[in-house]
Each structure stands twice: as C-alpha cells, then as structure tokens.
Amino acid sequence: MERLTHPLRVRPVPLNGARAGSPERVSVVIPCFNYGRYLPDAVSSALAQESADIEVIIVDDASTDSSRAVAERLAAANARVNVIAHASNRGPVATFNEGLAAATGAYVIRLDADDLLTPGSVARALALFNAFPSVGLVYGHPVHFSGPRPSRYRARVRSWQVWPGNDWLAGRCDSARNTITAPEAIVRASALDGAGRWQRELRHTHDFELWLRVAAVSDVGHLGGADQAWHRVHAGSLSSSIEPLDDLHERWAAFQMLFGLDGRAIAGSLAIEDGPTLLARAKMALAREAVMLASREYDRGGGSVTAAEEFRRTAISLVRDPRTIPGWGGLTRRMRRRPSSVSPFALAPRLSRRVNARLREAQWRYRGVN
Numbered sequence: 001m002e003r004l005t006h007p008l009r010v011r012p013v014p015l016n017g018a019r020a021g022s023p024e025r026v027s028v029v030i031p032c033f034n035y036g037r038y039l040p041d042a043v044s045s046a047l048a049q050e051s052a053d054i055e056v057i058i059v060d061d062a063s064t065d066s067s068r069a070v071a072e073r074l075a076a077a078n079a080r081v082n083v084i085a086h087a088s089n090r091g092p093v094a095t096f097n098e099g100l101a102a103a104t105g106a107y108v109i110r111l112d113a114d115d116l117l118t119p120g121s122v123a124r125a126l127a128l129f130n131a132f133p134s135v136g137l138v139y140g141h142p143v144h145f146s147g148p149r150p151s152r153y154r155a156r157v158r159s160w161q162v163w164p165g166n167d168w169l170a171g172r173c174d175s176a177r178n179t180i181t182a183p184e185a186i187v188r189a190s191a192l193d194g195a196g197r198w199q200r201e202l203r204h205t206h207d208f209e210l211w212l213r214v215a216a217v218s219d220v221g222h223l224g225g226a227d228q229a230w231h232r233v234h235a236g237s238l239s240s241s242i243e244p245l246d247d248l249h250e251r252w253a254a255f256q257m258l259f260g261l262d263g264r265a266i267a268g269s270l271a272i273e274d275g276p277t278l279l280a281r282a283k284m285a286l287a288r289e290a291v292m293l294a295s296r297e298y299d300r301g302g303g304s305v306t307a308a309e310e311f312r313r314t315a316i317s318l319v320r321d322p323r324t325i326p327g328w329g330g331l332t333r334r335m336r337r338r339p340s341s342v343s344p345f346a347l348a349p350r351l352s353r354r355v356n357a358r359l360r361e362a363q364w365r366y367r368g369v370n
Contacts, residue, residue: 006164027105031112038114043058054080059084061095084099086098100197109122118155194218205254263275294315
C-alpha cells in the first residue's frame, strides 16, 4: 500500500459513493466501570450507526453498580452486543485490550461507556477510509458536554484533511498535545496490527500513545466540519481528574514509551525524520509548556511559588540547556518576585496566552490539530 507523500485537503466523496458490496464490520469496544447509568445510551448510539455491520463488545471491569446486569440485558435484547465480565478490576488499559482481542471488525472504535457516537459518524469515517486505503486513523470533532444527552451536532463534512502519518506524528511532537479525545476516532484494524495493536500501560495517555504509534505506520485523516462523538465531562471521568503537572509528566511518559529513552524505538518505521529528532522536539514542546505554566503562576493573583517551582524543575529535566526554552528569560525575571498579587506587567502575557489558546481551539475545531 503506497502512503501519501504530502498533505491533502480535498472535497469529501458523498456518503453513497463509498465502496459497494457487503457492509464492512466495525467493532465498537466499550470499557465500562460503574457506568451502568450511561451504558444504554452508549450502546444505542453504536447500534444506530448505518452503512456498517456493527458489533458491540462491552467489557465490564468488575463494576460495583448495575453495569454488568445492564450490559447482559442489552446483549439479550440484541445479538450484535457481546459482554465480557471481569471477576476483579483490571484497569482501563487491560479492559480495552481484552475487548480488542475479541473484536472481529476491519475497523475499531473505543467508546467509553459515558460517551456517545453521533448519528452517521461511522459512515462518514468509512467514506474517507475507502477513498484512501493508506489511512489507518480517521477522526473528527468531539462535542464536550455535561448534563442531558445533546441533540444537536454537525453532520456535514466540509472537507477531508489527509496527512502522511509521519507529518501528523511530527506535528504532535511539535505541540506535545493530544488532539483526539477518543470516541471521535476510528482505526483500521490492519493499522493497529502494524503498530503492535495493544494499548500500553500508561495511566492517562494510553490513547495518545496509540494514536502516535498508528501514525508511525499509516496515514491520518480528519473529517472537517463534522461532530463525530459526544464526550461527557463529569467529576468521575478520567480526563477531569488529572492536574496540569501530572498531565505534562503523563504526556512525556507517552513519548518515552513511543520512542524509547534514546529515541530509536520506532525509528525504523519513520520515513522523513528519525526518532531522536522527534523525541527532542517533543521534549522542547513540553518544556515550553512547563515554562508557560510556571510563568502563569506569577502572572495571576494568589499564584503558588511551589507550583511554579515544580513546573520549572520539569522544564529543566527535559532539556540540556533551559536557556534555549522559549519564555525562560521571562520566567527568570518573574521569579525575582513572589506571585502573591497581579503584576502590572502581567496583563500583556496573560492576554497573549488567552489569544493563543483561542486560536489553538479554533484550529483544533476546524482542522483537528493545534
């Protein structure tokens, strides 16, 4: 299979222009721990998908609520739903991997039990997959919500953005940010196999590391303008429980696991840049973010000296010479005073950070990268 040599932005093929013949099987793996109240909506959103042969695999990780009973009731009502139940809690990575081992589809979606697929999301992704056989990962925009299940979403795909996987991977190293929440992504099973298939044991960034690994062996596509999933935000969700410092360390752990300590773990699969170079770029991006977070403690009233120092130490641990980190000089000047009150000189950098954050958010919403 010949991979892309340069990024493309093209008009989407109409949904009825997808490959003719029997519908392709898509496996929707739903890890579940104490989310029995959300599980029926997640399963129904998967079963309602058209233009595909959907199989749903629920893996209950020894829930202490009604999750297992709910899952078994859903399976009894629909032959396309299968249930795997753990006798003891094994955690999110092992739970997903067990569901993945049981998957028989040509494509795989990881759908957490508190999230939902939007109507038509699978068909929209399959159209891009069918047009570009080298693409192993397709994603769109997730709508984050809390409270009742939303009803509104954007169904129209305005453009397809397709990157050589190495380009997309390099971009993620340059920003060190995860651009995919999870339920809005669908992966070709053969690309998973080429990337080693399984999620690796990371506390918070197991999804992120897997996307990076898939991009190392296949191309990546984005559905511009379409909302592909609803991602529920609530106090009990994993994504809501991680602090900024922990998030930095977890993303660094993902890059270390991907590239190895010397940057050569997947170098053989990269066509345009070697692993050590990409690892160095990721380290600098994380160091730059750590310096920004440290500076922010000094620019807002009531900031924490302790937090600023932890961010500063993190930045120092990532690069050989911290003076090469963008913003390092400004942080050094800020450290001459305590972050107990708002500095009269802090307005400009705060405004700049806010504008940059808004620009990144807009770019992510419409292009899938930031």
